Amino acid sequence: MRRGVSLLPVVSLWGLAVAWAGTGTWTVSPAPNRGSLSNFLNGIAVTPEGSAWAVGHSYDQQLASYRTLAERWDGSRWQIVSSPNVGTGYNDLYGVATTGSTSALAVGYSRQTAYTSARTLAVKWDGSSWRTTVTPNPGSTDNVLYGVAALASDNAWAVGGYYDASGVGRPLITHWDGTRWSLVDAPRPSTSFSILQSVAASGPNDVWAGGYASLNGRYSTLLMHWNGAAWSVVPSPNVGTKANRIRAVAVLPTGEAWAVGDSQTSLILHWDGVSWSVVDRPLIGTYSTLWGVTAAQSNDVWAVGYYRDGAIEPLIMHWDGGTWTLGSATVNAANPWLTSVSGGTGAGLWAAGTAPNGTADRVLILKGPGR
Numbered sequence: 001m002r003r004g005v006s007l008l009p010v011v012s013l014w015g016l017a018v019a020w021a022g023t024g025t026w027t028v029s030p031a032p033n034r035g036s037l038s039n040f041l042n043g044i045a046v047t048p049e050g051s052a053w054a055v056g057h058s059y060d061q062q063l064a065s066y067r068t069l070a071e072r073w074d075g076s077r078w079q080i081v082s083s084p085n086v087g088t089g090y091n092d093l094y095g096v097a098t099t100g101s102t103s104a105l106a107v108g109y110s111r112q113t114a115y116t117s118a119r120t121l122a123v124k125w126d127g128s129s130w131r132t133t134v135t136p137n138p139g140s141t142d143n144v145l146y147g148v149a150a151l152a153s154d155n156a157w158a159v160g161g162y163y164d165a166s167g168v169g170r171p172l173i174t175h176w177d178g179t180r181w182s183l184v185d186a187p188r189p190s191t192s193f194s195i196l197q198s199v200a201a202s203g204p205n206d207v208w209a210g211g212y213a214s215l216n217g218r219y220s221t222l223l224m225h226w227n228g229a230a231w232s233v234v235p236s237p238n239v240g241t242k243a244n245r246i247r248a249v250a251v252l253p254t255g256e257a258w259a260v261g262d263s264q265t266s267l268i269l270h271w272d273g274v275s276w277s278v279v280d281r282p283l284i285g286t287y288s289t290l291w292g293v294t295a296a297q298s299n300d301v302w303a304v305g306y307y308r309d310g311a312i313e314p315l316i317m318h319w320d321g322g323t324w325t326l327g328s329a330t331v332n333a334a335n336p337w338l339t340s341v342s343g344g345t346g347a348g349l350w351a352a353g354t355a356p357n358g359t360a361d362r363v364l365i366l367k368g369p370g371r
Contacts, residue, residue, distance in 0.1 A: 026329040026366040031078040034058035038361040041352035043095040046343035054352045055093035055106045065090045083130045087112035097150035102127030107145035107158045118142040136174055136183040139163045147198040154178025159209045161195035169193035187233045189213045198248040210246035210259045219243035236276040239263040250295040260303045262289035281324040285309035296344020304351045306337030314338045329366055334358045
């Protein structure tokens with residue numbers, strides 16, 4: 001199980017991600033893998049001091065399951081840091097957030113055994129080690145956390161989804177107060193399925209969460225806002241007649257926000273403080289999707305994902321305040337793609353994902369331009 005709820009189509013051809021003209025060149029940063037089988041990064045977060053965390057999973061052949069994977073950038077290199085697991089079944093980390101070198105949170109799911117339901121998983125970095133924390137599980141079957149945002153070491157949000165007793169997919173929202181995670185009431189926009197995949201915050205009264213819901217016979221964009229007292233669904237546009245999904249959100253201190261995902265091609269929405277609107281972006285490939293976004297300033301926003309044009313290639317876009325343009329990256333791998341991006345002006349800029357070697361997924365970390 002990878003980040004999200006749908007699996008990437010398998011393409012057997014070897015691909016070469018050829019650099020294209022655009023804003024800034026991204027370079028591969030060497031990063032370790034655990035074992036020779038699947039290693040995959042779902043999330044990345046940059047600290048104010050310039051260090052960074054990347055999280056995901058590696059495959060344990062003996063247990064025949066994923067194990068949590070956490071890697072840290074110490075200013076000179078990436079290295080694997082031991083991270084906990086629950087049970088012997090699949091464990092995966094989807095999102096990570098940090099407020100400093102001694103404070104970080106990562107979330108995902110665990111299975112006690114290969115045959116038990118998924119339960120929410122949250123781990124905390126205390127400056128020396130990762131430790132599990134107790135998390136709510138409102139659903140009787142699968143419960144998963146996909147995204148996390150931290151305002152301070154004692155103020156963070158995590159979002160995801162669960163299935164209720166009737167088999168309906170519901171959004172899941174939890175809050176961290178520095179000691180424990182508490183379940184917070186979430187709107188239920190759909191009678192069949194809705195899920196949150198990302199969360200971002202600019203302050204205690206300005207938090208956005210994004211995902212998608214089954215509405216009027218198709219998946220539609222879902223954006224929710226926390227105003228300091230309650231969560232509410234905010235109307236958001238859709239493109240075309242097929243599925244629209246929000247995969248990631250970012251918010252600026254000014255209240256401006258961005259949401260990215262897909263609608264058969266990449267989808268970018270912008271919040272101007274009043275409403276969400278669709279923003280033009282470059283089109284490339286026969287299919288494209290965006291899985292990560294980070295906003296440093298109103299004229300410095302990055303989004304990442306992948307596009308397909310025969311083989312799969314990384315997709316990088318940059319907003320300069322007026323136009324979205326394509327970034328560039330060269331990755332020699334079989335179907336590399338990106339899941340997350342973090343950082344920006346005045347801080348390190350990183351993106352993470354996977355770069356298969358033809359046999360198994362291997363971690364992929366890119367260093368941003370000029371950082």
